[in-house]
Amino acid sequence: MxxxxxxxxxxxxxxxxxxxxxxxxxxxxxxxxxxxxxxxxxxxxxxxxxxxxxxxxxxxxxxxxxxxxxxxxxxxxxxxxxxxxxxxxxxxxxxxxxxxxxxxxxxxxxxxxxxxxxxxxxxxxxxxxxxxxxxxxxxxxxxxxxxxxxxxxxxxxxxVKSELEIDKIRFACRVASDAYAGVPELIRAGDTERTVVQRLRADLVNRGADTSPYLIGVAGQGGYDNIIMGPTDRPLGPGDVLIIDTGTVFDGYFCDFNRNWAIGTADDAVRRAYDAVWRATEVGIEAARPGARVCDVWRAMADVLAGAGSGGNNVGRLGHGLGLQLTEPPSNHPEDRTVLAEGTVLTIEPGMEFAPGRMMVHEEDIVIRDGGAELLTTRAAPHLPVVA
CATH class of the missing domain: 3.40.350.10 (Creatinase/prolidase N-terminal domain)
Structure with missing residues (x-):
């Protein structure tokens, strides 16, 4: 721990x-x-x-x-x-x-x-x-x-964050990572988006978080259609894809990353979309080095998504800065030429519309180091987890 x-x-x-x-x-x-x-x-x-x-x-x-x-x-x-x-x-x-x-x-x-x-x-x-x-x-x-x-x-x-600031972000990331690992045990037959999120919120605090002012849970049949609304009282059902995204805080500093689960079963299109955003995340993490521009990090991820048949996304960027606020400059965006430095904290957040009205988004938090990015979150599973 x-x-x-x-x-x-x-x-x-x-x-x-x-x-x-x-x-x-x-x-x-x-x-x-x-x-x-x-x-x-x-x-x-x-x-x-x-x-x-x-x-x-x-x-x-x-x-x-x-x-x-x-x-x-x-x-x-x-x-x-x-x-x-x-x-x-x-x-x-x-x-x-x-x-x-x-x-x-x-x-x-x-x-x-x-x-x-x-x-x-x-x-x-x-x-x-x-x-x-x-x-x-x-x-x-x-x-x-x-x-x-x-x-x-x-x-x-x-x-650029100090090591003391990074320690707080890292702790928030680890608390949320551990809580995410326990989500399958929180999901029960007949649960709604809201009940799952409420249990997760309590678990985050019990693990040492101060608060989770941003905690969204959205599910959709074969893929969700947004990442900023919910949770609602919609019951989870077989074939749903559930995304939970949290901005959890410790001593004023945020983590910000999500995880995805399939409920019962997942079709091939959903699995391929998950694999694509997971690979794009890997490429984005690799590209995020001192001296790189955030537009270059965006391009590396965008190329992977395009190759996977992405229909775009409505988020407008593929990640952002992180710290005392849930989102901070810079933006992983084609027009943001901010140069990364050691101590820059970023979310790497590729997302794609893989079918009309069906999205898949993946996110990890990193800090830029001389030898490459340090992953602050516990890396998500390389293949879409299925909750029975």
């Missing part, structure tokens, strides 16, 4: 993240970086709370061009933030609709970036501002700063 990683990170981990971000900020001409979303706040500070489920109050962290981050947050979060490595915690009594941190944040940005400075914010693809968007121009005007896109800095920081 994979040892349970320690929770949280030492101060040195956050110092390295801050240094990496500040070097990227200098290259981008930024005098400060403003982050608001839970993943960025947690990445730079270590602050985590279930209170993110409440959208009432905005939360801000400012990373200056030098020195430690400054938190500008509602008073209710002060004890938790002061328990992190952040020492400069500025608060206001929230919620305060008349001035919900606007004055405090504007003053902080003016102090840290300087009048006329440039502040990067979460303005790019796959990022989001967790604040009233209309207040950003007001804050910029009051702070006398220019707001620019901070996406390149954030991506540069989060693209």
């Amino acid at each position: 994979t040892p349970v990683p320690p929770r949280g990170f030492p101060r040195a981990e956050f110092e390295r993240r801050t240094d990496r971000a500040q070097r990227a900020m200098r290259r981008a001409g930024l005098d400060a970086l403003l982050v608001t979303a839970p993943q960025q706040v947690r990445y730079f500070t270590g602050f985590d709370t279930q209170f993110w489920e409440s959208p009432t109050r905005p939360w801000y962290v400012v990373l200056p061009a030098s020195g430690e981050p400054v938190a500008v947050i509602p008073e209710i979060g002060a004890p938790g933030m002061r328990a992190t490595w952040v020492t400069d915690v500025r608060t206001w009594p929230a919620p305060n609709p008349a001035d919900d941190g606007v004055s405090l944040l504007a003053g902080t940005l003016r102090e840290l970036a300087g009048a006329g400075g440039t502040v990067g914010a979460e303005l790019g693809r796959e990022l989001q501002l967790r604040m009233p968007a209309g207040q950003l121009p007001e804050i910029a005007e009051r702070a006398a700063v220019t707001i620019a896109d901070g996406t390149p800095v954030i991506r540069r920081c989060r693209h």
Whole structure:
């Protein structure tokens, strides 16, 4: 059994993240970086709370061009933030609709970036501002700063994971791998998609996962027609193909991979489709090396799928980055030229429509290493498992 990683990170981990971000900020001409979303706040500070489920109050962290981050947050979060490595915690009594941190944040940005400075914010693809968007121009005007896109800095920081981050992802992957191995014992006559998924969710937590916010189970006769809906109350029956896909979390870090089972029996088309996506996964893992582009990884898998008669797929890509979020950049896509580096964590996810309205998708999680990819998941069986 994979040892349970320690929770949280030492101060040195956050110092390295801050240094990496500040070097990227200098290259981008930024005098400060403003982050608001839970993943960025947690990445730079270590602050985590279930209170993110409440959208009432905005939360801000400012990373200056030098020195430690400054938190500008509602008073209710002060004890938790002061328990992190952040020492400069500025608060206001929230919620305060008349001035919900606007004055405090504007003053902080003016102090840290300087009048006329440039502040990067979460303005790019796959990022989001967790604040009233209309207040950003007001804050910029009051702070006398220019707001620019901070996406390149954030991506540069989060693209390569530290070994401590990888340990957490690896543990989530092993927990889910072990739980998947037990799925045949969870399936009973008359079960619905929902009952199987509910049992698996409990098993994942019992094995050491914190939560499984993404846990989908979909079945279809001779193949499923989607991978993002369900589970439903549809009973499983002979000839069904069941896919279960999980984004299971340990200490904030996701795994994301699926497994397939045939119920009772599988026809030849289903077996051939499974063999094709399994082989495409092997090729994708082999192609994922330092210096390779993700479009090259996509091409290697796409060629295998095309050779197997794929009718395409509606997912739009064949995998993606992984970490504090279920899906992160880059995308295994023909137009994504991101260069892989040691420490990049990816899902390898080939999928194909092998008959009208019938899909087969397979997924594994890997980390890029100097000598080739390290498989973080326990590799799926090379042939489609059949549950009696």
